[in-house]
Amino acid sequence: MTVKTKEEKYNAYVKQVTPTTNMWLNICKAFLVGGIICTLGQLITNWLKSGGLNQEDTAAWTSLALILLSVILTGLNLYPKIAKFGGAGSLVPITGFANSVVAAAIEFKKEGWVFGVGAKIFTIAGPVILYGIISSWFLGLIYWITQLF
Amino acid sequence: MIVGKQSIQFEQAVHIINAAGVAGKKEAEGPLGNLFDKTYEDPYINGQTWEEGEANLQKDAAAIVMEKAKMTPEQIRYIFSGDLLNQLIATSFGLMDYNIPIFGLYGACSTMGEALSLGAMTVAGGYAEHVIAMASSHFGSAEKTFRFPLEYGNQRPFSATWTVTGSGAVILGKEKGIARITGITTGKIVDYGVKDSMNMGACMAPAAADAIYQNLMDFDVSPEAYDRIITGDLGYVGQTILIELLKDKGFDISKQHMDCGIEIFDSERQDTHAGGSGCGCSAVTFCSYILKQIEKKAWKKVLFLPTGALLSTISFNEGKSVPGVAHCVIVECE
Amino acid sequence: MDYVKAFLIGGLICAVVQIFMDRTKLMPGRIMVGLVCLGAILGFAGVYQPFIDWAGCGASVPLAGFGNTLYQGVKEAVDSDGLLGLFRGGFEASAAGISGALLFGYAASLIFDPKMKN
Numbered sequence: 031m032t033v034k035t036k037e038e039k040y041n042a043y044v045k046q047v048t049p050t051t052n053m054w055l056n057i058c059k060a061f062l063v064g065g066i067i068c069t070l071g072q073l074i075t076n077w078l079k080s081g082g083l084n085q086e087d088t089a090a091w092t093s094l095a096l097i098l099l100s101v102i103l104t105g106l107n108l109y110p111k112i113a114k115f116g117g118a119g120s121l122v123p124i125t126g127f128a129n130s131v132v133a134a135a136i137e138f139k140k141e142g143w144v145f146g147v148g149a150k151i152f153t154i155a156g157p158v159i160l161y162g163i164i165s166s167w168f169l170g171l172i173y174w175i176t177q178l179f
Numbered sequence: 180m181i182v183g184k185q186s187i188q189f190e191q192a193v194h195i196i197n198a199a200g201v202a203g204k205k206e207a208e209g210p211l212g213n214l215f216d217k218t219y220e221d222p223y224i225n226g227q228t229w230e231e232g233e234a235n236l237q238k239d240a241a242a243i244v245m246e247k248a249k250m251t252p253e254q255i256r257y258i259f260s261g262d263l264l265n266q267l268i269a270t271s272f273g274l275m276d277y278n279i280p281i282f283g284l285y286g287a288c289s290t291m292g293e294a295l296s297l298g299a300m301t302v303a304g305g306y307a308e309h310v311i312a313m314a315s316s317h318f319g320s321a322e323k324t325f326r327f328p329l330e331y332g333n334q335r336p337f338s339a340t341w342t343v344t345g346s347g348a349v350i351l352g353k354e355k356g357i358a359r360i361t362g363i364t365t366g367k368i369v370d371y372g373v374k375d376s377m378n379m380g381a382c383m384a385p386a387a388a389d390a391i392y393q394n395l396m397d398f399d400v401s402p403e404a405y406d407r408i409i410t411g412d413l414g415y416v417g418q419t420i421l422i423e424l425l426k427d428k429g430f431d432i433s434k435q436h437m438d439c440g441i442e443i444f445d446s447e448r449q450d451t452h453a454g455g456s457g458c459g460c461s462a463v464t465f466c467s468y469i470l471k472q473i474e475k476k477a478w479k480k481v482l483f484l485p486t487g488a489l490l491s492t493i494s495f496n497e498g499k500s501v502p503g504v505a506h507c508v509i510v511e512c513e
Numbered sequence: 514m515d516y517v518k519a520f521l522i523g524g525l526i527c528a529v530v531q532i533f534m535d536r537t538k539l540m541p542g543r544i545m546v547g548l549v550c551l552g553a554i555l556g557f558a559g560v561y562q563p564f565i566d567w568a569g570c571g572a573s574v575p576l577a578g579f580g581n582t583l584y585q586g587v588k589e590a591v592d593s594d595g596l597l598g599l600f601r602g603g604f605e606a607s608a609a610g611i612s613g614a615l616l617f618g619y620a621a622s623l624i625f626d627p628k629m630k631n
Contacts, residue, residue: 123523132622
C-alpha cells in the first residue's frame with residue numbers, strides 16, 4: 031500500500047467534492063457543433079468543386095472561408111457563445127484556431143500595433159504553428175532518410 | 180495588544196467611519212444590486228481600456244467614501260489599496276490624482292483584509308487620524324491578466340468563479356462611525372498542492388480554515404461568538420471544503436458561514452458557476468452589504484476574512500501549485 | 514452522403530477530444546498543439562490522407578487535418594527538392610490557412626473592440 035501525502039489526500043478530496051459537468055451532455059454538444067462546422071466546410075467544398083476548382087485549391091479556399099467566418103463571429107462576440115455551448119466542437123475545427131488568433135488580436139490592440147497585436151496575435155496560434163512545423167520537419171526527415179535506400 | 184500567535188486585539192477599537200461600494204453592470208443585476216453607491220452600464224467604466232476602467236472604479240470609490248464622510252483628501256493620512264493587475268496599475272493610476280500618501284498592497288483577492296488590517300493598525304498605533312482602506316477588481320482586466328482574451332471561446336468548469344467588477348473603500352478613524360474593528364488575525368500562506376487555477380475555492384479553503392482556526396484559538400472563542408463568519412471568494416466548492424476542514428479540527432461553522440462570492444451573484448440566473456471572485460468581490464460586498472447589516476445591528480459581531488489565491492501566469496506556467504492566504508478582521512457594531 | 518460523413522466524422526473527432534478535455538483538464542492551447550502533431554504523425558503513417566479522401570471535411574476541417582497538410586507539404590517538397598524540401602514544404606502547404614488567419618485577424622482588430630462577457 032502506498033502512503034499518501036497530505037497533498038495527495040487533499041487533491042483527491044477536492045476532486046470528490048468538485049461538481050463535474052455532465053460529460054455525456056458535453057460530448058453530445060461537441061459532436062453537434064463540430065459536426066455542423068465540418069458539414070459547413072463540406073458544403074463550401076462541394077460548391078467550389080462544382081465550379082470546377084481542383085482538389086488543392088478547393089481545400090485552401092474552404093479553410094479560408096471557414097477562417098473568415100470564425101473571424102467575423104469572433105468580432106461580433108458570437109464565437110465565445112458557440113464555444114461555451116460546443117466546447118471541443120468549436121475548438122477542434124480550423125475555426126477554433128482562427129478564433130484564437132483573432133481573439134488575441136482584438137484584445138491586445140489596446141497595447142499597441144506592434145507589441146500588442148503584433149506580438150500577442152501568436153499567443154495561442156504560435157505554439158500550434160511552431161509544433162506543427164517541428165513535428166512535420168522531423169517526420170519529413172525520417173521520410174527523407176527512408177527515401178535514400 | 181498582541182494576542183496568541185497571529186492576532187491583535189485593539190485596546191481602543193478603530194472605527195469604520197464610512198464606506199462606499201461601486202460595481203459593474205452584472206453585479207448591479209445581482210442580488211446586492213440596489214445596495215451599491217454607484218453602478219456602471221459601460222463595461223469600460225468610462226475609460227478606454229479594461230485597466231483604465233478598473234482605475235476609475237478605485238477613483239470613484241475613494242471619491243464617494245470621502246464625500247459620504249464629508250472629508251477632503253487633505254484629511255486622509257494614508258491610503259492602503261491594491262488590485263489584481265501586474266504592478267498594481269489600477270491602484271496607481273486610479274488614486275494618484277488625490278495626492279494622498281499610499282501603500283500599494285498585493286494579497287491577491289485577500290487585499291481588502293490586508294488593507295483593513297494595516298489601516299486599523301496604523302490608526303490604532305496613532306500614526307494617522309484617518310486612512311482609506313480599499314481594493315478593486317475588474318472582470319475584463321483580470322481575464323486578460325490571468326486567463327484568456329475575452330473573445331476567446333472556452334468552457335468554464337463548474338468550479339470556476341467570475342471576477343467581480345467593483346471596488347470597495349472605507350475610511351478608518353478614531354471617532355464613532357458605522358462599525359468598529361476590534362481585532363485582526365493575519366493569515367499565513369497555506370499550500371495544499373492544488374494546481375487547478377480553475378478551482379480557486381479549493382486552493383484557498385485551507386488558508387481560510389487555518390486563519391479561522393487561529394482566530395478562534397488566539398481569542399479563545401467558539402464560532403458562536405460571531406454572528407457571521409464571512410469569507411471572501413471561496414464559492415460553493417470552497418465553502419464545502421472549508422466547513423469540512425474546520426470540522427476535522429473540531430469546529431462547526433456551517434451555521435455562521437457566509438461567502439461574499441456566493442452572495443454577490445445569483446449563480447442560477449447569472450451563470451457564474453461557483454460564485455464571484457477578485458479583490459472587488461469581498462471589498463464591495465463588505466462595504467455595501469456586510470457593513471449595512473452591522474450598522475443596523477442585524478449582526479453584532481462578524482469575522483470577515485477575504486481570501487486570496489497566490490498565483491501568476493508565470494508561476495502557473497512553471498508548474499507551481501496555487502497557495503492561498505486569508506486575513507481575518509473582527510468587525511463589531513457601534 | 515458527403516454531408517452525412519462530414520457531420521458524423523467531424524462530430525466524432527470533436528466528441529473524442531471533448532472527453533479528453535473533460536478528463537484531463539488540459540488547457541485548450543495544449544489540445545490544439547496535440548491535435549496538429551497527431552495529424553502530422555497520422556499523415557506520416559499514411560493513414561490520414563486516405564481518411565480525408567473518404568471523410569472529406571469531416572477529417573480535413575479539424576486541426577489534425579492541418580497537421581496532415583503540413584506533413585504532406587513536407588513530403589511533396591522532399592520528393593521534389595530533397596533535403597531543402599524539409600524547410601520549404603510545411604509553410605508552403607499551410608500558407609493559405611496561416612496567412613488567412615493572420616490577415617483576417619489583423620483586419621478584425623482594426624474593426625472590433627474587446628467586448629465584455631455576460
